[in-house]
Amino acid sequence: xxxxxxxxxxxxxxxxxxxxxxxxxxxxxxxxxxxxxxxxxxxxxxxxxxxxxxxxxxxxxxxxxxxxxxxxxxxxxxxxxxxxxxxxxxxxxxxxxxxxxxxxxxxxxxxxxxxxxxxxxxxxxxxxxxxxxxxxxxxxxxxxxxxxxxxxxxxxxxxxxxxxxxxxxxxxxxxxxxx
Numbered sequence: 001x002x003x004x005x006x007x008x009x010x011x012x013x014x015x016x017x018x019x020x021x022x023x024x025x026x027x028x029x030x031x032x033x034x035x036x037x038x039x040x041x042x043x044x045x046x047x048x049x050x051x052x053x054x055x056x057x058x059x060x061x062x063x064x065x066x067x068x069x070x071x072x073x074x075x076x077x078x079x080x081x082x083x084x085x086x087x088x089x090x091x092x093x094x095x096x097x098x099x100x101x102x103x104x105x106x107x108x109x110x111x112x113x114x115x116x117x118x119x120x121x122x123x124x125x126x127x128x129x130x131x132x133x134x135x136x137x138x139x140x141x142x143x144x145x146x147x148x149x150x151x152x153x154x155x156x157x158x159x160x161x162x163x164x165x166x167x168x169x170x171x172x173x174x175x176x177x178x179x
Contacts, residue, residue, distance in 0.1 A: 004028055005064050007072050008035060008101035008135050010055035011080030012088025016162050017058045019149035020079050020169045025178045026067025031059045032141040032148070035101050036133065044142055050093040057101065059138050069107055071176070073114050076100070078172060079165050082115075083126035089161060098130040108132055 011017055014032035021030045034042050037054030047054045060072060080088055082098045102108040111132045119127050144151075149162045170177065 003064070004061045005069070006103050007060045007062065007069060007107065008057050008103065008138065009060065009072075009076050010035070010057040010097060010099040010101070011076060011082070011130075012056070012091050012096045012098075013157075013161070014056040014058050014141065014145065015148040015158070016079065016088075016165050017076075018147070019162050019166050020075065021058060021060050021072075022147070022150075023166075023170070023177050024067065024072075024075060024173070025176050026071070027060055027062045027178075029059075029061045032145045033057055033059060034139045034141060035136055036099065040137075040139075042139055044145065047095050048093075050095055054095060054139070055097055055099055056095055056141075057099070057138070067176070069110055070114070073100075073111060075169065075173060075176075077114070077118070077128075077130075079169050082128045082130040083124050085129050098128075100130060100132045101135040102132060103135045108134075 009017055018030050018032050021027050034047050034054035035057045037052040039052045042052045042054050046052050086094050086097045088096050100111045102111060115128050115130060149158050152158055
């Protein structure tokens with residue numbers, strides 16, 4: 001792991017994405033946070049209220065020698081619905097929108113190209129509405145949001161929302177799971 005890269009994804013509640021990407025081989029760390037808004041140091045309460053313009057995101061540090069950015073994109077587009085504007089299931093608002101915040105021009109090109117190909121191939125019943133935007137300041141979410149699923153798997157939201165996404169991921173990407 002001489003050189004790590006970073007990716008940022010927003011696709012609904014960050015608890016779901018963090019639980020999935022934590023299990024992906026080649027991913028070194030996943031942190032939940034906020035990006036894309038106006039205010040500095042936003043809180044979960046402010047972001048959930050939809051007042052700051054931030055999106056719930058994950059920051060993924062990965063080893064490009066072990067997993068490609070394209071692989072990360074494939075997982076991202078599998079574990080959430082990229083065709084709904086400003087919503088994932090019962091989570092509604094711009095803070096839950098589908099977005100890729102790119103950290104480099106190469107990431108931007110790859111994300112745009114994949115979205116274009118998926119839309120042209122009618123990969124989903126509706127067009128992908130995921131936006132591709134430059135990464136801005138990543139604000140770490142409060143400590144209790146980190147590893148939320150691992151620490152709260154008994155919570156109803158985790159059982160009914162996070163666990164099914166995790167199970168779908170584990171089935172579809174069984175060959176890419178950590179040891």
